[in-house]
Amino acid sequence: MSLTLNEARARAAMLSEVSYDLTFDVTSPDDFRSQVAVRFDTTGGDTFLELHQATSIDVTVDGETITPAYDEKRITLEGLTPGTHEVVVDARLRYVTDGEGMHTFTDPVDGERYVGGYLGLDITQRLFACFDQLDLKAPITVTVLADPEWTVLSNGRLTKAKSGRFEFATTPPIPCDLLAVAAGPYASVTWEHRGVPMGWHARRSLAAELNRDAAELRRVTEVCFDHYAKIFTEPFPFDSYDQVFVPDLNWGAMECPGCVTWNELMLPRGRVTDDNRRRRAMVVAHEMSHMWFADLVSPVWWEDAWLNESFADYMGFEVAEFAAGYAGTRVSFEAAYKPGAYLADRRRSTHPVAPAAQDVPDVDTATTIFDRISYGKGNAVLRQLVTWLGTEDFLSGVNAHLTRHRFANATLEDLLSALDAASPRDVRGWAQVWLRQSGHDTIKVSRAGDVPVFTREGVRPHRFTVAAYTPSLEPVGERLVDLADEPVALPEWAGLVVVPNAHGETFARIELDPFSYDIVVRDLAALSDPLVRAVLWATLLDQVPPAAHLDLVARQLPRETSSTLVAAALDRTLKDLVRRALPPSDVPAALEVVAAACKLDGEPDEQRAIALAGGLAWSTSDAALLRRWLAADATDQGLALDPALRWATVRRLAELGGIEAAEIEAERLRDGTAGGDLGAVTALAARPTAEAKAEAWAAMTGDVSVSRFRALAEGLWTLSQRELVTPYVAAYVAAAPALARRGSAFAAVVGKAFPAFPLTSDELDLVRDALRGDIPAVLRREWEDELDDRAA
Template structure:
């Protein structure tokens, strides 16, 4: 059995019974040039009398210089790759301390203690990132969420660096070119939200009431940061959340740091939140990108209470952190002035949940995490987007005030403690007057998404509830419905009401004379809606006359789910886009609900003949609309479609003319990101001038971001010898580049245009995938499996090869097996849709495929 860097739930429970009252004293020595650093950690704790023979300390290190237990050097400990085992014969019942001096290497994976050198100015930046199980890459610790501790950190490093931690600086002294920072003692919290960020950052300061606020980023990106907007979002989230929770912010400061090569969107370290630099916008973005960034800021703020102050006991209850942060961030934004339309974008986010919940690897919101590898895999659309949607359903089910009161009771009752599902249910039951246990069994402890359909049987109206394919569960749903009529070309709502659906067939008192009935209006439920043929005809003929933007989103979103479920022809959807995109008045609906889905259909859900036909039609549609010179939000959306569909000689020549400034559209700025996207496409399609194209953009975009995009372009070039070299880079055990750099390259490897050239990489993928998971960190392995799975190849052949590989390898690493099973599920879904198209005869087929 392969030993992996994972902690099991059983091991964590054993250690929880051994120790308590933990405090860490951590001292670190850092400089600009070395690839290693020195550390000293003293762990103070109380040891309880147990039958265990050893105490396990989690720690990955290059070299242990010395180890003392209660002041005495010992040598009878055992050090393995990931842990230290201390004989309990060396421990006292009651207070103990263990002191470890060590030398360690920096990480280049984005996690642990990640070191980055900015190629634009050669400045060094280092940040920590530990969730779920990486604190022991920086210091020896008991790395599990229910062993909360207090921390005392001392750091010595270059005097021109900023040193940012979970608490404020207590003292600072300078000796030559170095300074020593002693931080104040922290509050009580888990190891995975400990943080240290260092480097010569630019800093901006503000305050909310008596709370100091700071924002940091590296020097070379400072000119792109918009601190005024970021502080405004931060203050709005503070104002709402302190009032909503009825608990003052529990920490002394609030720092937000944008760090390079980050693996996630952000991380909720106590009072020291780290963000991906993707949120530093170097050019004009779509509205949805600004809202998404704001949502992340709100999300991490929610975590200061949900996750940091009150923390799940073990990773199976990850939802107690993430589902609440996901839902309450959208809820808080919807109550504010900056993004009051936030719930419309939560609706789009649910697509992640629907996709994840229909895979054979889905899991209940309350998951089962046997170890930290399971914990990592549960950072998915279920723990975030589905949990968020189900909490929105609960709010509608019991009422906003009762839900809020349950939240307040939960946070106050378990202040600075760890919790499990039953703790939350108890609080919600008390404030709502409803037994939440049964509700939880249906919603939190089962998998799958239900589908609702409005039916007419003569004059009888009823709602049919269909279970998911996997568990056949019927749930109680609280939904709003709206009925519509059409008169003189105008569409109006005739009736609107809240109803409870609790069986497979629910009779409803809805007028049978209405032209259209929308179930789950305003999107209070986690459910899919399938439309009848008559409703589809109404949509096709009247969608432009439905003025409410959220209603339009809901209709488009459910049509998309029908396409994915193979109950609606992808061609029908494309025809609807072609009919209405020209006259769509809202750029966000156009981008998220129409064009984004259109590009997905073109890439995955069209047989080859249709793909070529629709690429040309959509290219022409995009070009025609770009010539209308609408505002920049429309222009960016249409440009993205143009770029995606530029596959003919005409399209590629147009792209080059746009790049060279020979073809110009009003209100469309061809910024550096768009320039790189054009060059990537030209390289992938074999432009003979690729070298000059890449050199020019590298000169225009000095620094690591330009380096990464240039690497992606080079990997895109259809040259088999070059592809072989890059594949070796991706798969070699020794990693000379950062994981993020290599991930950029992976994104340029496979192109539909190159499927014949790259056919041999089907076998190479399966030859290498197991070793990737054995030798690389979980982030890199996940990216490799997702990005380099050869989905551009023949779908049925890929399905056969994937199934055979899984069957022939019983000992696959668990995360590897999960990824392959999910890829297999995606292929099966595509095959159903593609086979349906093969049965039709023209691209204008309007038939609904039942």
């Protein structure tokens, strides 16, 4: 039973002045105790608290014990009189291993136990009884009973820790789904900056990695903090700022006020690449910006989730690049993130960046809009807004908005009012075409004689950079252009190659004129600016047919100097071309093309060598080469195999039938970590035997965690083993709906476990038939997107 918009509106009209006093007892490894005192004012009548599948429950209302109606989802509160009430719910709840609720994890390295409350849409109720909606923000006071030797973190500053009782300061009003709890024997690096206690934390077995990166993590945190202190007039809203790498988080990070939770993949074992550092700096900036957009000012309902995510995504890339000093962060956005937003905007599931409230009628629907539209497209659209308005007017409106609605809730209309007051431009007209309508325009280049002429197919005003080059791709100049209804001609650049949106300021499809297209396709790697190359790599890979895609990779990838662009091109080739577009009979030849393009002979640039080695690891059919890598723990050129590259090598060797279960188990023991366990799971499932596939499928349909299911699916659907896995296509379609009902995160991983090769018409009909039935919303979205992508 998902909370509906109408229910949320009715409850918000009835309740006010909500607060929570929480005590969690996580000392037992079997289940945990959740005690909450909920205080609120009401206009009177009936309402309900959400609480998911408590195994026992005691409820008092204003000190009197009651036996309420409870259906394992909602606690009914009947006949409340107008005024102030206190409801106390004392419950026992199960731990989870899927990252949705009070998650428990035992570290295979040292046997240590970790517990954490990982929340999100419809998940808070798995931790405590609550009014689980955004616009009933509340102060939260947390106490945790845990092992006295543990580190325990929550949103407020720790005020007392004695005999296993950890007490935290009361937060300002925040959405209850942003509560954070992290408990275990964490390794920590702590300090104070501008009066705010700060810390980075990781599992004890990752202490070496935390210490390795601690200086950089601290520097980035402080730089971002100082930057936001400069551009936002509202001060940092919370009393402390911890960032904790937690096991099995289902997303990259979560913006819990004062206590951001991070996926441990952001603290890699072994080598930390430049791309790793750029992405991590971007996420630091992204999550810290949420302290203002999401935490200080929150949406009223989920249709305005973009106000959280689009702003944070834009700020993340912008601040990492220009304030934190991670050059190339925007290159990574154009090459690796923005293409997915264009793809998403062409699917039937596309939606406006800012949909109407009625288009998000319940929380189940809301879980489907945290997607590449709300992130990648929203980021790009906001960048276009800043380009169009100017930074000064944009920040003036944003700051007025933040101050007006501090520790409260706000809507798109509230933001537009603030921007409209700050700018002479027609902000509402801009928002109508950019935020309220789905789809994107096309910017076309044609020639009037030799003169380049720009036209727009669509309805949106665009401001973007045009770059001009000689026919040998030497730079001539750049110009900011405004394009709307009327064509724009640039006669001074007659006879030159021209690239619209060369710096990625707008969100639109690009169609080069034939003259520019032919030269760019022939000599893309010769362009000196990696940002322009990023825009063009993304454009070409989006538009060329499979044969031309492979030809572009074969001719340009060996000459591409940016490791970011190499990695992005390889990733798109694997996911968009090899796995989705090519018939199985064409896959071996395509992999040979990729492997040849990833040749490592004499590569002097370590970052580029890392990206190429990763591509070679999944594309080569040379088992002897992979064997040599494992034996030397390095490539033939001496590049050390970090854990990720070593497991990629083992997996590909397993796909080729070149390694048996006993040796994979030896690799797992050699690794000795949770990541190694998952690497072994994937490799075992990838072996080309019927027995391996049967074992993988049985494990996938048993009692399995999200991360283990993902690892099994990656090994099951091996590209070169179509005949072996054909029986599991129908089995997957039949089993997926029930599996997806375990929770939204599990539903997402089940949907993403769609067979990684083209399906026959009969197999596609199985999916279409299943979609006519009762399918969880997240799974339905994933499957419909897969069908759309394969039909494109």
